[in-house]
Amino acid sequence: MNPLLRVEGLSKRFGEHxxxxxxxxxxxxxxxxAVVGESGSGKSTLLKLLSTRxxxxxxxxxxxxxxxxxxxxxxxxxxxxxxxxxxxxxxxEQNPRDGxxxxxxxxxxVGERLMATGAxxxxxxxxxxxxxxxxxxxxPARLDELPTGFSGGMQQRLQIARNLVTRPRLVFMDEPTAGxxxxxxxxxxxxxxxxxxxxxxAAVIVTHDLAVARLLGHRLLVMRRGRVVETGLTDQxxxxxxxxxxxxxxxxxxxx
Amino acid sequence: MNTLINVRGLAKTFVLHHRDEARIPxxxxxxxxxxxxxxxxxAGPSGAGKSTLLRCLYGNxxxxxxxxxxxxxxxxxxxxxxxxxxILAVRRKSLxxxxxxxxxxxxxxxxxxxxxxxxxxxTDAAAARERAAExxxxxxxxxxxxxxxxxxxxxxxQQRVNIARGLIAEKPVxxxxxxxxxxxVANAGRVxxxxxxxxxxxxxxxGIFHDPAIRDRLATRLFAxxxxxxxxxx
Numbered sequence: 001m002n003p004l005l006r007v008e009g010l011s012k013r014f015g016e017h018x019x020x021x022x023x024x025x026x027x028x029x030x031x032x033x034a035v036v037g038e039s040g041s042g043k044s045t046l047l048k049l050l051s052t053r054x055x056x057x058x059x060x061x062x063x064x065x066x067x068x069x070x071x072x073x074x075x076x077x078x079x080x081x082x083x084x085x086x087x088x089x090x091x092x093e094q095n096p097r098d099g100x101x102x103x104x105x106x107x108x109x110v111g112e113r114l115m116a117t118g119a120x121x122x123x124x125x126x127x128x129x130x131x132x133x134x135x136x137x138x139x140p141a142r143l144d145e146l147p148t149g150f151s152g153g154m155q156q157r158l159q160i161a162r163n164l165v166t167r168p169r170l171v172f173m174d175e176p177t178a179g180x181x182x183x184x185x186x187x188x189x190x191x192x193x194x195x196x197x198x199x200x201x202a203a204v205i206v207t208h209d210l211a212v213a214r215l216l217g218h219r220l221l222v223m224r225r226g227r228v229v230e231t232g233l234t235d236q237x238x239x240x241x242x243x244x245x246x247x248x249x250x251x252x253x254x255x256x
Numbered sequence: 257m258n259t260l261i262n263v264r265g266l267a268k269t270f271v272l273h274h275r276d277e278a279r280i281p282x283x284x285x286x287x288x289x290x291x292x293x294x295x296x297x298x299a300g301p302s303g304a305g306k307s308t309l310l311r312c313l314y315g316n317x318x319x320x321x322x323x324x325x326x327x328x329x330x331x332x333x334x335x336x337x338x339x340x341x342x343i344l345a346v347r348r349k350s351l352x353x354x355x356x357x358x359x360x361x362x363x364x365x366x367x368x369x370x371x372x373x374x375x376x377x378x379t380d381a382a383a384a385r386e387r388a389a390e391x392x393x394x395x396x397x398x399x400x401x402x403x404x405x406x407x408x409x410x411x412x413x414q415q416r417v418n419i420a421r422g423l424i425a426e427k428p429v430x431x432x433x434x435x436x437x438x439x440x441v442a443n444a445g446r447v448x449x450x451x452x453x454x455x456x457x458x459x460x461x462x463g464i465f466h467d468p469a470i471r472d473r474l475a476t477r478l479f480a481x482x483x484x485x486x487x488x489x490x
Contacts, residue, residue: 020473186362193361215361219340233315233340240317244273249275 001137002168004202006070010049015159018226025221025231029169034217034234036207036249042226043206044174050173050204051091063170086116090163090171094178096155100147100162104138106133107143117166132161136191141209151171153184157191158255164195171196177212189215207215210253214238220222222246260429260460261290261313263334265322268308270285282308286322288479291372292428295451295461297475300482306464309481310431314353315343326351326429338400348376353431358414360407366392366417367402373425391420395446411438419447423454430454432463436470448473 003026012019017148020042027033035043050053050061062070062082073081085091093099100109110129111119119125130140136157138150147155156176163171176192177185193216196203207213213220213234220237222245223228230243241247268283282305290296298306311317312324312335312485319336326333328350333342347353352373361369369383370392379387392402395416406417415438422430432451436444448470453460455476462479465471 031341031451188364218344232318233343235316236318236340239311240270242271242318247273 007064034213037223041223092173094175258292260327262325263288267321304482352427358418
C-alpha cells in the first residue's frame with residue numbers, strides 16, 4: 001500500500017524561534033496519527049504546514065492524488081490546493097467558531113462543502129445535511145438554525161459534520177476536544193472514534209491530552225521544541241516511553 | 257511442530273531518566289518457543305518479569321535486545337523491529353491480549369465492545385453481535401448488562417467482558433494476564449473452559465495464572481521466568 005501523505009525534513013522558523021525542525025513521517029490510508037506535546041512544542045505549526053496554511057522553510061509534504069501519485073503540495077496551483085482543502089481534506093479547528101460560518105444555518109454549513117464537490121440539487125443537499133446532523137447526534141429539526149444558538153459541544157459536532165460530509169480521505173484536527181467540558185468530551189471522542197473507523201479516514205490529530213491520543217491514535221508523535229523526540233505505536237509510547245521528555249509527559253498526568 | 261511464537265535473546269531493561277538514569281533490568285536473554293495447541297504458563301514470583309514478558313510479546317513494551325517473532329499470515333513478523341502499522345496488523349489478525357483490566361471506551365455497549373475485534377476483521381455487525389452474545393452467555397454475564405457500557409460493572413463482570421473480547425476473533429496467538437483473577441470459582445471454570453477450547457482448536461497460549469488450580473488445568477507446560485535469570489548467572 002502507498003502512503004497517503006509523506007512528510008520529509010519539514011522545517012519552519014519564526015525569527016530565532018523554531019516552529020518545526022526536520023519533521024518527517026508517512027501516513028497511510030485509514031491511519032490515525034496523534035501528535036502530542038505541551039504548548040509551544042510545535043504541534044499546531046506542524047498542522048499548519050501539513051495543511052498548506054503555512055509555507056515551510058525547508059522540506060516536503062507529498063500527498064497521494066488519485067491518478068497522479070505522490071505530489072509535492074508546494075507545486076500545486078492555488079486552485080488545486082483549494083480543491084483539496086474543500087473536498088479531499090477536512091480541518092477541524094479547536095474553536096468551532098473558526099471552522100464554521102456562524103452567520104448561516106447549520107444546514108448551510110454542511111451543505112456548503114457538499115456544493116464544493118459539485119452537488120447542485122437543493123433537496124438532496126438538504127437531505128444529506130440532515131442525515132449528517134443526525135449522524136453527529138444533532139437534532140435534524142435544527143437544520144435551519146444558526147450555530148450561534150448551539151452549545152460548544154454541538155458546534156464542535158456540527159464542525160465535524162461539515163468536514164466529513166464530502167467524505168475526505170484525510171482530516172486534520174487541532175485540539176478538537178480542548179475547549180469542551182469534560183462531560184461533553186467523552187461523547188465527542190467516542191463519536192470521532194466511530195466516524196474515523198466507519199469512514200476509514202486518515203487523520204492527524206494534535207492534542208495535549210494523552211487520553212485523547214490513546215483513544216484515537218494508532219501511532220504517536222511526541223514533539224518538543226519543534227522536534228520529534230519519540231514516535232511509535234500509541235500504547236507502546238505511552239506505556240513504555242523511551243525519551244526523557246516522554247517519560248516526564250506520561251508521568252505528569254494521572255492515569256490515562 | 258507448528259511454532260507460532262519464537263523469542264530469542266530477549267532483554268528488557270527500563271531506564272528511568274528522571275530517577276538519576278536508574279536502570280532496571282527485568283528480562284535477560286529470554287528464549288521461548290510456543291507451538292499451536294500449547295498453553296505455556298509463566299511461572300515465577302512477583303517481580304520476576306512475567307507481565308513484562310507478556311507485554312513484550314504483545315509489542316506493548318519495546319524490547320531492549322533480541323527478537324520476538326510472531327507467526328502472521330504464513331510469515332514471521334519480529335515485533336522488536338516491525339513498524340507500528342505491521343504490529344497493528346499482527347494484533348488485528350493473529351495476536352490477542354487479555355489484560356487484567358478492561359480499558360473502557362465511553363458509551364460503547366458491552367455487546368459492541370466484545371464484537372469489535374470481529375468487526376475489525378470485516379465481519380458484519382449482526383453476525384459479530386450474535387457471536388458476542390454467545391460468548392457473553394457462556395460466561396454467564398447477565399443479559400440485562402449487554403446493552404450497557406461496562407464502565408460501571410463489577411471487576412468480575414468487566415473481566416468476563418474482557419475475556420469475551422479477547423477470544424471472539426479466535427486469534428492464533430493468545431496472551432492472557434491473570435484472566436481469572438477477579439472471578440469466583442464457577443466463573444473461573446467457565447473462562448478456563450473457553451481458553452482450553454481455544455488451545456484445542458490450535459491457538460498458542462501464553463498466560464499468567466496465579467490460581468494453581470486454573471494453572472494446572474490449563475497449562476501444558478510451565479516456563480520459569482526467574483529460572484532464565486538464574487541459569488544465566490550460573
